[in-house]
Amino acid sequence: MNTNEEKLKNISYSVIKDKNIAHQDFLYKLIIIGDTGVGKSCLLARIMDNDFKIEHQVTIGVEFGAFVTQIQDKIVKLQIWDTAGQESFRSITRIFYRGAHCVFLTYDITREETFNNVGDWLKEVKQHANPDILIYLIGNFCDLEDDREISREKAIEFCRENGIEKFFETSAKTGDHVEEVFSLAARELYLQQKEQADEEQREQEEKAKELAQKQRQEKVKLKATTTKEKQDKPKGCC
Numbered sequence: 019m020n021t022n023e024e025k026l027k028n029i030s031y032s033v034i035k036d037k038n039i040a041h042q043d044f045l046y047k048l049i050i051i052g053d054t055g056v057g058k059s060c061l062l063a064r065i066m067d068n069d070f071k072i073e074h075q076v077t078i079g080v081e082f083g084a085f086v087t088q089i090q091d092k093i094v095k096l097q098i099w100d101t102a103g104q105e106s107f108r109s110i111t112r113i114f115y116r117g118a119h120c121v122f123l124t125y126d127i128t129r130e131e132t133f134n135n136v137g138d139w140l141k142e143v144k145q146h147a148n149p150d151i152l153i154y155l156i157g158n159f160c161d162l163e164d165d166r167e168i169s170r171e172k173a174i175e176f177c178r179e180n181g182i183e184k185f186f187e188t189s190a191k192t193g194d195h196v197e198e199v200f201s202l203a204a205r206e207l208y209l210q211q212k213e214q215a216d217e218e219q220r221e222q223e224e225k226a227k228e229l230a231q232k233q234r235q236e237k238v239k240l241k242a243t244t245t246k247e248k249q250d251k252p253k254g255c256c
Contacts, residue, residue, distance in 0.1 A: 022209075029205050033197065034086040034093070042086070042095040046207045047117055048200075049099040050156075051139050052124035053132040057158040060190035061124070062100045065200050070191050085200045089208045096120075096204055115146035120203050124156045127187060128165040133157075133173070140180060152206060153182050160187035160194060 050058040059081060063069045066083040081100040086093065099114050115121075123139055125132040136155070143151065155177055157168065170187065177185045184202070188195045 022206075025209055026202065026205050029089060029209065031087050031089045031201060031205055033201065034088055036086070039086055039093065039095075041093055043092040044094045044208055044211065045097065046094070046119040046204070047097045047099065048085075048120040048122065048203060049101055049114055049118045050122045050124055051101050051143070052122075052156075053126075053129075053135050054102070056124045056126045056129075056132050057190045058100045058122075058124055061122075061156075061158065061188065061196060062098055064190045064193055064196045065098070068193070070193075085204065087201055087204050089205055092208065094204045094208050096200065096207075098200075112142065112146050115143065118147055118151055119207050120152040120154065121147065122154050122156045122199075122203075123182075124158055125168070126159050127157045127168045128159050128162050130167040133168045133176075136176065137180075152184075152203065152210070154184040154186065154199065154203060155182050156199065157185070157187040158190060161189040161192045 050061060052058055060070060062081060062083045065085050083098045083100070085096040085098060088094070099118075101114060121143055123136050123143070125136050127133075140153075143153065155173060157170075157173055159165075170185075173185055173187075177183070184199075184206075186195050186199045188199060190196060
């Protein structure tokens, strides 16, 4: 376990079921992308309403939801954007990469072609999203183990080759690992911002110390100069 994982594990959190809560201390935008039929909308329905429907209408454009959690003493809200997977909607959904803090690259473990297309989705992320966006690889339909076409090892290798640190297999049908992955994303985004704020505060404190030290040195220098001038000043005749 690396240092970052240890920090995430030690952060206290609890899920808030009231999605309409007005107050939040931190707000992050998370987008779910991937081919049509990989279960993006089902993941959203599961995390939003703890619900699953076998038949689901194809997403046109985007759908929107929220996930709220208390992390330490702060309320953190994820705005979740479920994007359409069809090529005809790509020009629309690309707009929603802007300002996103986290992306779930999603595929169906029982359909190899959806995994093969993840690389193309990742290219879109690199082209249109912020360079520091948090990327998770999500293999959905893990309840259909007998129909698996993509091994965990293959997915892990893809992550290794592309610098993706987080990989999960989920099931929108059973709920396996769904809340876990959204909770982890919220904690990781919170931790990133907190550490950035802490670093900025340390830098400001260091600059303040340096400024105070410089001012002290200038005062000492000025005092020494004044003393020398007094000593060098000619004394009047008696």
